[in-house]
Amino acid sequence: MPGVKSTHRWRLPEPPERAASALSRELELPELAVDLLLRRGYSNAEDIRAFLDPSPARLRKPDTLPDIVPATERIIAAINHHERILVYGDYDVDGVTGTVLLVSTLSRLGADVIYYLPHREAEGYGFSMKGLEFAVAQGARLIVTNDCGSSDHETLAAAREAGIDVIVTDHHEIATDRRQKPEVRSQKSEASADQSAICNLQPAMPLALVNPKRTDSKYPFRELAGVGVAFKLAWSVLSALDRPREELIALLDLVGLGTIADVVPLTDENRILARIGLTAIRRSPRPGLRALLKVAGIADKPLTGYSIGLMLAPRINAAGRVGHAELAARLLLTQDESEAATLAAELDGMNRSRQSLEEKILTQATRLVEVGGLAERRTIVVAAEGWHEGVIGIVAAKLVDRFSRPCIVVAMKGDNGKGSGRSVSGFNLHTALAACSGHLLAFGGHKYAAGLSITRENLPGFRSALAEYADGFPEEVFEPTLHIDMVAPIEQIDDAFVTAIEKFEPFGPENAAPLFASLGLEVVGYPRKVGNNHLKLEVRAGKRKLEAIAWGRSSEIINLGGPVSASGSISASTSTSPVTLDACYTVSRRTWNGRTSTQLTLRDFRTSE
Ligand SMILES: [Mn+2]
Numbered sequence: 001m002p003g004v005k006s007t008h009r010w011r012l013p014e015p016p017e018r019a020a021s022a023l024s025r026e027l028e029l030p031e032l033a034v035d036l037l038l039r040r041g042y043s044n045a046e047d048i049r050a051f052l053d054p055s056p057a058r059l060r061k062p063d064t065l066p067d068i069v070p071a072t073e074r075i076i077a078a079i080n081h082h083e084r085i086l087v088y089g090d091y092d093v094d095g096v097t098g099t100v101l102l103v104s105t106l107s108r109l110g111a112d113v114i115y116y117l118p119h120r121e122a123e124g125y126g127f128s129m130k131g132l133e134f135a136v137a138q139g140a141r142l143i144v145t146n147d148c149g150s151s152d153h154e155t156l157a158a159a160r161e162a163g164i165d166v167i168v169t170d171h172h173e174i175a176t177d178r179r180q181k182p183e184v185r186s187q188k189s190e191a192s193a194d195q196s197a198i199c200n201l202q203p204a205m206p207l208a209l210v211n212p213k214r215t216d217s218k219y220p221f222r223e224l225a226g227v228g229v230a231f232k233l234a235w236s237v238l239s240a241l242d243r244p245r246e247e248l249i250a251l252l253d254l255v256g257l258g259t260i261a262d263v264v265p266l267t268d269e270n271r272i273l274a275r276i277g278l279t280a281i282r283r284s285p286r287p288g289l290r291a292l293l294k295v296a297g298i299a300d301k302p303l304t305g306y307s308i309g310l311m312l313a314p315r316i317n318a319a320g321r322v323g324h325a326e327l328a329a330r331l332l333l334t335q336d337e338s339e340a341a342t343l344a345a346e347l348d349g350m351n352r353s354r355q356s357l358e359e360k361i362l363t364q365a366t367r368l369v370e371v372g373g374l375a376e377r378r379t380i381v382v383a384a385e386g387w388h389e390g391v392i393g394i395v396a397a398k399l400v401d402r403f404s405r406p407c408i409v410v411a412m413k414g415d416n417g418k419g420s421g422r423s424v425s426g427f428n429l430h431t432a433l434a435a436c437s438g439h440l441l442a443f444g445g446h447k448y449a450a451g452l453s454i455t456r457e458n459l460p461g462f463r464s465a466l467a468e469y470a471d472g473f474p475e476e477v478f479e480p481t482l483h484i485d486m487v488a489p490i491e492q493i494d495d496a497f498v499t500a501i502e503k504f505e506p507f508g509p510e511n512a513a514p515l516f517a518s519l520g521l522e523v524v525g526y527p528r529k530v531g532n533n534h535l536k537l538e539v540r541a542g543k544r545k546l547e548a549i550a551w552g553r554s555s556e557i558i559n560l561g562g563p564v565s566a567s568g569s570i571s572a573s574t575s576t577s578p579v580t581l582d583a584c585y586t587v588s589r590r591t592w593n594g595r596t597s598t599q600l601t602l603r604d605f606r607t608s609e
Helices: 021-027 031-039 045-052 068-080 093-108 129-137 153-161 191-199 226-240 245-249 252-261 268-282 287-295 305-322 326-333 337-371 389-403 429-435 456-470 495-502 554-560
Strands: 009-011 084-088 112-116 142-146 165-169 208-210 380-385 407-413 416-422 442-445 449-455 481-483 516-530 534-541 544-550 580-592 595-607
Touching: 021 031, 021 045, 031 045, 031 495, 068 142, 068 165, 068 208, 068 226, 084 093, 084 129, 093 112, 093 142, 093 226, 093 252, 093 305, 093 326, 112 129, 129 153, 142 226, 153 165, 165 226, 208 226, 226 245, 226 252, 226 268, 252 268, 252 305, 268 287, 268 305, 287 305, 287 326, 287 337, 305 326, 305 337, 305 389, 326 337, 337 380, 337 389, 380 389, 380 416, 380 456, 389 407, 389 416, 407 449, 407 456, 416 429, 416 456, 429 442, 429 449, 429 456, 449 456, 495 580, 516 554, 534 554
Parallel strands: 009 481, 084 112, 084 142, 142 165, 165 208, 380 407, 544 595
Antiparallel strands: 407 416, 416 449, 442 449, 516 534, 516 580, 534 544, 580 595
């Protein structure tokens, strides 16, 4: 047998600095789990307890957020004077949940409140002029933005002209250079002349700019999601009005959902909001959220970061990607069960359209990369006419998975294109785009995800400049690498251990699903193919035997001595000794036909030397 080679470089962890045994006894947790927590920087019993069982009591009061006091006072004044308030949000899950959170809180307080969400393609990200015009037409006296607005100096100035007060609540970096918008608006041909005129304007300050990323912020945590900031504002208003605590607690489903979906670091307060959010989402009083859990097929399953990020969030995002985000907001706001069911079904349909668009573009983009030899460079830039802007970011993410290097997908429309990029750890995409900004009309974003706009004639120059910039990095940044948390004997991967690991949920940035490695596992019986191209096998070490699955790796069956065809004919194995594997995997529990068992999900494996 030729054996199996690993597809990734395995980075093994340093040996632990201290023994886990004493803490393991004190906390009544498996030693292997405590060992893992120590490696992740939870160094004492109190830290570990706070991580595994986060308490809402540890959430910070909103008091030290910048401008929270004037924002709170202005909202209360608007309620008292029956002024119309418009909540201006965004089209992703963070923006939609934040909008719903503010709208439902304000209307419960008796405010005259309406909302507005921008259209992804027609308006793009940010506080748009069209939104402001809508506010004027509707007679709004106060606008509260959510998840956007920090850098929209032009619209803020126009709102001031129109005599409307604006409270910005946001979590994006505040751009001082107009070209560094968090994402890019649609480019008009006269945009450049337009922009230079605006550059000379002083930034217009809103009435309040509630953003923990302000450089003068005294708030100790910068990484709240947009919905997290909205939650703090709601908290401040509710407590100023001495409202019952239950009204604040009733918002935890929305905050949890938006926080997990927005891929912010799940540390500090985000860890608490995400963790208690899992329970709050399951028990949500919102008919729309319950209906959505149902169409996603996860209504009666324990929620995880995975099920929220990959089953729930895409259905909410689908509205903004292929239709209008307003549909998702209506779903989360409705009190009517049958309307909720109708809207959830509609979102589910939109999600299917999104998927098929995405598959089509991914196939085309992959072919462009392969035919054009684009993967020979350390960065990939693909562009084509007719690609749907709403899904190019997801396609870029899939290309990164496949090619292990930063990828940018550009949807061309005539002479201009809008691009969306994703990156690998160790390569800050925003910094890279800044270095190549001479070739771009505009760009914005952060470390791992960014957007840009570019002219057709600048594409080749941009492609070369980015590749040249990437040449300054060490080779290993562009090699597929797995960072293994610990080498674990599978004898210790028992029920108690998996139960402890489940308490680490939800997984996300800075709280990744723990990755284990075990060496020299014996393959038991014959590996088999399941589904389309997945590989199912059993592995053993000592007396412990476990099921394992490797997604998309059924072609390795022949190298593991398993049946080669669906008819079950067995490959002629020339070796009589059992095949042994080194495996790199995550652990989970799976229930099948009422029986629950532990399963290893292999991220990579190789036959042992
Ligand atoms: Mn956000």
